[in-house]
Amino acid sequence: MQKALVIYYSQSGNTKKMAESVAEGIQKAGLEAVVKDVKDVKADELLKYDGLVIGSPTYYGSMSAQIKQLFDDSVKFHGKLDGKVGAAFASSANIGGGNETTILDILNAMLIHGMVIQGDWQGDHYGAVAIDAPDSRATRQCVRMGDRLAKLIKKLQ
Amino acid sequence: MQKALVIYYSQSGNTKKMAESVAEGIQKAGLEAVVKDVKDVKADELLKYDGLVIGSPTYYGSMSAQIKQLFDDSVKFHGKLDGKVGAAFASSANIGGGNETTILDILNAMLIHGMVIQGDWQGDHYGAVAIDAPDSRATRQCVRMGDRLAKLIKKLQ
Amino acid sequence: MQKALVIYYSQSGNTKKMAESVAEGIQKAGLEAVVKDVKDVKADELLKYDGLVIGSPTYYGSMSAQIKQLFDDSVKFHGKLDGKVGAAFASSANIGGGNETTILDILNAMLIHGMVIQGDWQGDHYGAVAIDAPDSRATRQCVRMGDRLAKLIKKLQ
Amino acid sequence: MQKALVIYYSQSGNTKKMAESVAEGIQKAGLEAVVKDVKDVKADELLKYDGLVIGSPTYYGSMSAQIKQLFDDSVKFHGKLDGKVGAAFASSANIGGGNETTILDILNAMLIHGMVIQGDWQGDHYGAVAIDAPDSRATRQCVRMGDRLAKLIKKLQ
Numbered sequence: 001m002q003k004a005l006v007i008y009y010s011q012s013g014n015t016k017k018m019a020e021s022v023a024e025g026i027q028k029a030g031l032e033a034v035v036k037d038v039k040d041v042k043a044d045e046l047l048k049y050d051g052l053v054i055g056s057p058t059y060y061g062s063m064s065a066q067i068k069q070l071f072d073d074s075v076k077f078h079g080k081l082d083g084k085v086g087a088a089f090a091s092s093a094n095i096g097g098g099n100e101t102t103i104l105d106i107l108n109a110m111l112i113h114g115m116v117i118q119g120d121w122q123g124d125h126y127g128a129v130a131i132d133a134p135d136s137r138a139t140r141q142c143v144r145m146g147d148r149l150a151k152l153i154k155k156l157q
Numbered sequence: 158m159q160k161a162l163v164i165y166y167s168q169s170g171n172t173k174k175m176a177e178s179v180a181e182g183i184q185k186a187g188l189e190a191v192v193k194d195v196k197d198v199k200a201d202e203l204l205k206y207d208g209l210v211i212g213s214p215t216y217y218g219s220m221s222a223q224i225k226q227l228f229d230d231s232v233k234f235h236g237k238l239d240g241k242v243g244a245a246f247a248s249s250a251n252i253g254g255g256n257e258t259t260i261l262d263i264l265n266a267m268l269i270h271g272m273v274i275q276g277d278w279q280g281d282h283y284g285a286v287a288i289d290a291p292d293s294r295a296t297r298q299c300v301r302m303g304d305r306l307a308k309l310i311k312k313l314q
Numbered sequence: 315m316q317k318a319l320v321i322y323y324s325q326s327g328n329t330k331k332m333a334e335s336v337a338e339g340i341q342k343a344g345l346e347a348v349v350k351d352v353k354d355v356k357a358d359e360l361l362k363y364d365g366l367v368i369g370s371p372t373y374y375g376s377m378s379a380q381i382k383q384l385f386d387d388s389v390k391f392h393g394k395l396d397g398k399v400g401a402a403f404a405s406s407a408n409i410g411g412g413n414e415t416t417i418l419d420i421l422n423a424m425l426i427h428g429m430v431i432q433g434d435w436q437g438d439h440y441g442a443v444a445i446d447a448p449d450s451r452a453t454r455q456c457v458r459m460g461d462r463l464a465k466l467i468k469k470l471q
Numbered sequence: 472m473q474k475a476l477v478i479y480y481s482q483s484g485n486t487k488k489m490a491e492s493v494a495e496g497i498q499k500a501g502l503e504a505v506v507k508d509v510k511d512v513k514a515d516e517l518l519k520y521d522g523l524v525i526g527s528p529t530y531y532g533s534m535s536a537q538i539k540q541l542f543d544d545s546v547k548f549h550g551k552l553d554g555k556v557g558a559a560f561a562s563s564a565n566i567g568g569g570n571e572t573t574i575l576d577i578l579n580a581m582l583i584h585g586m587v588i589q590g591d592w593q594g595d596h597y598g599a600v601a602i603d604a605p606d607s608r609a610t611r612q613c614v615r616m617g618d619r620l621a622k623l624i625k626k627l628q
Contacts, residue, residue, distance in 0.1 A: 061282070061579035062533055065540035071531040079435045095288065096281030096298075100257035101579050104422075108572050109531035111433025111440055116466065119425025121393045124253030125218070126425055131252065141253075152430065155470055217385040218422035219376055226379035236592045258422050261579075265375035265415050268590025268597055273623065276582025278550045283582055309587065312627055375596070409602065410595030410612075414571035438567030439532070445566065455567075 002153050003032035004051035004085075006146075007041055009064045014091040014133050015055045021139045022053050022089065022128070025146020031153060033146070038066045043073040051085040051153045052115070053146070054106050058090050061098035062105040071109045082114035085156065087149045089128040089142060103127040118152055120145065159310050160189035161208035161242075163303075164198055166221045171248040171290050172212045178296045179210050179246065179285070182303020188310060190303070195223050200230040208242040208310045209272070210303070211263050215247050218255035219262040228266045239271035242313065244306045246285040246299060260284040275309055277302065316467050317346035318365035318399075320460075321355055323378045328405040328447050329369045335453045336367050336403065336442070339460020345467060347460070352380045357387040365399040365467045366429070367460070368420050372404050375412035376419040385423045396428035399470065401463045403442040403456060417441040432466055434459065473624050474503035475522035475556075477617075478512055480535045485562040485604050486526045492610045493524050493560065493599070496617020502624060504617070509537045514544040522556040522624045523586070524617070525577050529561050532569035533576040542580045553585035556627065558620045560599040560613060574598040589623055591616065 004026050008019035016037075023033035034049075046052060056063040063071075074081070088106035092099035103126045107117050119125050123137075128145045130138035161183050165176040173194075180190035191206075203209060213220040220228075231238070245263035249256035260283045264274050276282050280294075285302050287295035320337050324330035330351075337347035348363075360366060370377040377385075388395070402420035406413035417440045421431050433439050437451075442459045444452035477494050481487040487508075494504035505520075517523060527534040534542075545552070559577035563570035574597045578588050590596050594608075599616050601609035 059539075059546070060542040060583050062539065062576050065536050065543045068530075068533065068539045069536035072536045075530070082435050083432070094280055094282070095252055095294075096257060096260070096283060096286035098257070098282055098579065098583060100253060100255070101261070101283075101576075103253070104258070104418075105533050105572075105576060108418075108433075108440070108533065108569065111431070112435065112531050112569060114433055114435035116430060116432045117425070118397070118430045119422075119428055121396050121426065121428035123251055125251070125255055126253060126258075126422070129253035137252075216382075216389070217426050219382065219419050222379050222383035222386045225374075225376065225382045228374040229379045232373070239592050240589070255422065255426060258419075261575075262376050262415075262419060265412065265575075265597070268588070269374050269412060269592065271590055271592035273587060273589045274582070275554070275587045276585055278553050278583065278585035283579070408594055408596070409566055409608075410571060410574070410597060410600035412571070412596055414567060414569070415575070415597075417567070418572070437565055439565070439569055440567060440572075443567035451566075 001032050002050040002157060004053060005049040006033060006035045006053045007038050008055040009038045009066045014130060015057050017134050018089050018091060018128060018130055018142045019055050021142035022146040025143035026150045029147045029150030031150040038070055041070060043070060046074060047077060047080055051149055053087045053149060055089040056102055058092035058098040058102045061101040063102055084115050085149060085153045086110035086115040086117050087127055087145055091130045095131055099129045100126055118148060158189050159207040159314060161210060162206040163190060163192045163210045164195050165212040166195045166223045171287060172214050175246050175248060175285060175287055175291050175299045176212050178299035179303040182300035183307045186304045186307030188307040195227055198227060200227060203231060204234060204237055208306055210244045210306060212246040213259055215249035215255040215259045218258040220259055241272050242306060242310045243267035243272040243274050244284055244302055248287045252288055256286045257283055275305060277305060315346050316364040316471060318367060319363040320347060320349045320367045321352050322369040323352045323380045328444060329371050331448050332403050332405060332442060332444055332456045333369050335456035336460040339457035340464045343461045343464030345464040352384055355384060357384060360388060361391060361394055365463055367401045367463060369403040370416055372406035372412040372416045375415040377416055398429050399463060399467045400424035400429040400431050401441055401459055405444045409445055413443040414440055432462060434462060472503050473521040473628060475524060476520040477504060477506045477524045478509050479526040480509045480537045485601060486528050488605050489560050489562060489599060489601055489613045490526050492613035493617040496614035497621045500618045500621030502621040509541055512541060514541060517545060518548060518551055522620055524558045524620060526560040527573055529563035529569040529573045532572040534573055555586050556620060556624045557581035557586040557588050558598055558616055562601045566602055570600045571597055589619060591619060
């Protein structure tokens with residue numbers, strides 16, 4: 001069975017909750033989903049999955065240093081994630097507080113790995129966004145994002 | 158007296174309302190503020206102001222074609238806006254709907270003109286954002302943005 | 315046979331040359347490629363292709379107003395490009411002159427349409443870039459981009 | 472005397488050389504410039520300077536994890552950098568390799584701190600870029616960037 005890894009960094013628990021909703025969407029679409037705190041992820045593990053979803057709180061408009069370190073560490077197998085499917089999500093304290101730039105920061109890193117990403121014509125276009133704790137709107141976006149990711153992974157098999 | 162031009166493109170009226178709130182903030186800080194629909198602005202006019210604020214609805218994650226045309230037309234006096242102060246704002250239908258990328262799209266164009274921009278450590282960091290019609294939160298952000306812009310213009314006199 | 319449309323805006327001819335190289339890459343991979351000046355493209359045409367590649371000169375860090383107008387016009391069938399494959403390229407006068415932000419501006423618009431994009435782990439990661447007239451390096455990047463796009467379209471069939 | 476801090480992360484030495492050229496430009500314009508490796512910078516030090524310039528290699532399209540950690544640590548005095556002047560530069564292996572997004576990633580973080588930034592209408596618009604070791608073009612851009620930053624700091628005194 002194809003599988004996806006959902007990685008998050010979370011201090012308040014908000015980003016973790018979003019990760020679990022994304023995983024729920026992936027599983028509903030029939031794929032295996034593994035959810036991990038970034039501190040428990042070694043770069044090499046990324047190679048074992050068909051899809052990667054990465055979520056970060058919005059710290060100064062980009063992914064947290066812990067998430068960035070994971071990408072920096074992944075340079076040792078640069079080229080090996082080519083063609084895998086990626087997606088990103090972010091939690092934030094404000095509406096215009098940098099959540100979109102945080103998501104795009106992660107998506108840019110995925111593109112540089114040669115990964116495949118897809119936007120959404122509905123709702124949060126670049127990736128799911130929560131302002132503070134994920135409300136029902138944000139949770140729906142996360143589940144939907146997981147579902148779309150899983151369907152794209154299946155298509156690319 | 159120093160003066161700033163607030164330019165907007167608006168179909169629903171939401172972005173226009175934001176422009177008027179930004180102008181209110183500029184005026185409260187003691188500068189003249191002129192508000193104009195982009196269709197009534199010739200590129201050459203930009204040269205007559207100490208500061209420029211540009212607002213756009215969020216159309217596919219960047220400024221509307223009408224606003225972009227104004228920037229494209231401004232190439233004829235490229236270099237002449239060097240050192241002027243700029244700011245941007247956006248209205249959008251969704252929280253993660255591209256409002257930040259729209260604002261940054263405008264700010265990037267201002268940087269390429271050599272303009273000076275300032276973020277805000279409170280609220281909407283890159284520029285004021287409204288989801289649908291500007292509520293009291295968005296309106297406060299617009300007024301505050303105008304106030305901060307005016308103070309920066311004064312300092313740079 | 316699956317087919318892709320390569321759209322460009324070009325005043326100097328540089329972006330047009332890049333478009334032709336992208337088309338060459340698409341054709342080599344066995345797909346049909348149509349190359350069109352943006353002024354000859356009606357928004358509705360976008361629906362007829364499996365993939366879209368859009369190239370723009372770097373005007374103030376984002377796509378030219380003509381290209382932006384095409385995206386703004388496409389709102390009438392918003393949702394219908396969901397799942398199609400997209401890519402972007404840019405020509406520019408300077409190395410740090412806004413070519414990456416121009417490409418990402420186009421890719422953001424594609425993501426908002428729900429389209430699928432892929433980066434490249436080699437060379438120009440977000441999309442092919444030429445500084446002035448496309449040299450052999452830039453031309454190779456364009457051909458490679460067309461080839462990768464075509465292969466992704468085939469996989470997603 | 473007003474002073475600026477130039478911070479870099481460098482493994483190959485390229486980004487360090489750029490930092491020294493930026494400092495040269497700052498000093499020529501009559502300000503004090505201090506150059507430091509990010510590993511020798513504590514977040515609190517940022518408060519002691521009128522201007523900050525930060526340079527990073529291009530790692531997956533954004534600032535290196537070490538630079539990001541410095542920003543993440545700076546949250547404890549969030550609001551205190553309001554009005555200070557900032558600038559950014561990047562070194563990269565490829566022309567379209569993510570150098571612009573790396574610079575903008577740093578500038579976004581500065582905006583979120585409420586800092587003031589200025590683009591350049593000549594050459595590298597967002598900040599100085601070097602492809603591999605800084606050649607004479609890149610070095611000139613670095614010196615020019617330091618000079619412009621220093622002049623802006625003086626104006627804002």
